[in-house]
Amino acid sequence: MEPKKSEAIILRTRDLGESDLIVTFFSSLYGNLKGLARGARRSSKRFVNSLNILSLVDLEFRERRSSELVWLDSCELIEGFPGIRSDYKLLSRASYMVEMTEILFPSNVPSPEMFQLLRSALGSISNRRDTEETLIMFQARAMKIGGFGINSSKCSLCGRPYKGKGRALFHPPSGSIVCLACEKESVLTPGMEPDTVHVLEQLQSSDLSLSTTLRFNQEILRELKGVLMAHIEHRLGKSLRSAKYLR
Ligand SMILES: [Zn+2]
Structure with missing residues (x-):
């Protein structure tokens, strides 16, 4: 089969036998895939220091006719996001973003837009830039890209x-959204000030690059947190295991 190339983020790795590695990655062009990296745990020139979780890499792989598992031919590190690995809180946030990506885009569903979002959010978190805002932005954008945007009209x-x-x-x-004549505000139906609804609309509608710092005040942040948590729990179920580490 023809070799394929794509940028990808390593989501998970698992040992196989004495020297091989099974690698789950989210690629820009082909979505979420699993690959076999033969000999990766021995010193292998094809995978030098590149198969670490959360690393951004250039991957070359080939599909196999009879297996879901692709062959990984080579992998080159672009960015390792070292800041994330040294801090438990940042790692929890990154794990949560990875889990959301996998639920919204399961095997073989490509989304270059989602890939760019995950990539820039990991970059922001690794540089410790407004990590709380980054997480909120990621949640709102990811849900929108995944087809679950909040209707605020x-x-x-x-x-x-x-x-x-x-x-x-x-x-x-x-x-x-619903109006106060139809529902009462509660934990199950959290409320938002007009400014919060406006920020939510911005997060969902623009091609907002996460590298431009968008600051919200504490009240907007608090309201968006409640709304997005309720939304994500309802749409994606309570299956987001890593969510509990964010609280
Ligand atoms: Zn109403």
């Missing part, structure tokens, strides 16, 4: 358009 229960005035509530079952 109107109340999903009565249909009244939201004109950016007054508090709006987030309603997880509809993935949309």
Whole structure:
């Protein structure tokens, strides 16, 4: 089979036998794949220091006719994000982002946009740039890219358009905002000030690069956290194992 090349982020590795490694990676062009790196645990020139979890790499691989597992031919390190590995809190955030990526984009579903998002979010976290904001941005963008954007244009229960005035509530079952006439604010239907709804819209709609620092005040951050957690839990289930380490 023809060799394929792509940038990729290493999500997980597992030992196989005495010298091989099974590598799960999210590639820019082909999505989430698993590959066999033969001899990677012996000194192998084809994989020098590149098969570490969360590393950004250039991968060359070939598909196999009878197996889901691809052959990894070579791997070259682009960026290792060393800052993440030295800090448990940063590692927890990165693990959470990886898990969300895998749930939203399971095997063989490519999304170059999602790849770029994960890549820049890991970069920001590794440089300890506004890690809380980065996580919020990642959650909002990832859900949108995965097809689960929050609808903030109107109340999903009565249909009244939201004109950016007054508090709006987030309603997880509809993935949309609802008005105060239709629902009461609670942990299950968290509320947002107009500024928070506005920031959420920005996060979902623009091609916002994570490298430009977007700062929110504490109140917006707190509200967005509650809304996105409720949204993600409802859509992706409680299966996000790493979520508990964020609290
Ligand atoms: Zn309503």
